[in-house]
Amino acid sequence: xxxxxxVVVGEAGVGKTSLLITFSTNIFPKDYLPTIFxxxxxxxxxxxxxxSLSLWDTAGQEEYDRLRPLSYPQTNVFVLLFxxxxxxxxxxxxxxxxxxLSHHCPGVPIVLAGTKTDLRRESISPITFEQGEDMMRAIGxxxxxxxxxxxxxxxxALFDEAxxxxxxxxxxxxxxxxGCVFI
Numbered sequence: 001x002x003x004x005x006x007v008v009v010g011e012a013g014v015g016k017t018s019l020l021i022t023f024s025t026n027i028f029p030k031d032y033l034p035t036i037f038x039x040x041x042x043x044x045x046x047x048x049x050x051x052s053l054s055l056w057d058t059a060g061q062e063e064y065d066r067l068r069p070l071s072y073p074q075t076n077v078f079v080l081l082f083x084x085x086x087x088x089x090x091x092x093x094x095x096x097x098x099x100x101l102s103h104h105c106p107g108v109p110i111v112l113a114g115t116k117t118d119l120r121r122e123s124i125s126p127i128t129f130e131q132g133e134d135m136m137r138a139i140g141x142x143x144x145x146x147x148x149x150x151x152x153x154x155x156x157a158l159f160d161e162a163x164x165x166x167x168x169x170x171x172x173x174x175x176x177x178x179g180c181v182f183i
Contacts, residue, residue, distance in 0.1 A: 002049070004166040005074055006159070007056040009097055010081030011089040015115040015149055019081070020057050022149040023159055046163050053163060069104050076166035077109050079158065080139075084114040084146065085123035090135070098139040109165040112141040113158050118148040142168075 008016045021029045024040045040055040056075075058068050080097050082089040093112065101110060112135060120126040129146060136144035142165045147154030 001043075001052050002167070003052040003054055004076045004163055005054045005056065006077050006079060006162050006166065007058060007071055007075045008079045008081060009058050009068070009101070010115075011083075011086070011092055011096075012059070012061045014081045014083040014086065014089050016081055017057055018149040019115060019147070019155060019158075020055050022152060023155050024055070026152070028150050028152065042159075044159065044163065046160070046167070051163055051167070053159065055159075069100075072104050075105055075108055076170065077111060077162045078105070079111050079113055079162050080141065081113050081115050082127070083116040083119070084127045084132075085116050085119040087125060087127065090114075090127045090131070093135055094139055109169045110139065110141040111158065111162045111165055112136045112139065112144045114144070114146040116148060116150075117146050117153065118151045 008020060010016055018029055020040045021027070024042055040057065042053045042055065043050050044053050045051075056071050058064075058071055078101055080093060080101070082093050084090075098110070101108070112132065114127060114129075114132045129144075132144045132146065135141075143161045145154060145158045145161055147158050149155060
């Protein structure tokens with residue numbers, strides 16, 4: 001069975017852990033627990049076969065900036081999150097997260113995702129779908145997806161796109177070896 005390592009990154013509070021738990025269990029977690037990083041897994045059907053999707057949750061807090069890259073070796077795809085109701089998290093896609101991923105893992109595909117779409121109507125100045133697509137192009141991400149873990153909308157589609165990006169990159173030889181490697 002083919003394995004895809006997918007690492008989820010983004011600012012603290014954008015919904016990384018909730019997204020992964022919702023995807024893995026189909027249940028939205030009621031309690032917030034900040035994460036250092038831990039792994040989740042799921043077997044998903046893809047192109048007529050089963051893919052073992054290894055999901056890695058990371059901490060977005062700055063105090064983990066030196067620790068977080070320890071989860072990056074052998075990554076096949078990154079899912080970079082921002083919350084559509086949080087402009088700071090959106091700005092840091094290009095100011096913080098894309099530079100970090102490009103530095104540690106050049107060439108590994110990135111799927112950009114706007115989370116918490118259920119809160120868009122409550123936000124004073126939410127990030128629009130068009131702004132998300134513009135950011136996707138600006139950072140060279142392979143896809144932009146929006147989702148709500150609370151409403152369970154777009155969650156499966158996000159990880160389908162991440163799996164597609166990883167497998168496509170491995171088939172076209174866009175990355176050598178098993179993904180991100182530290183020397």
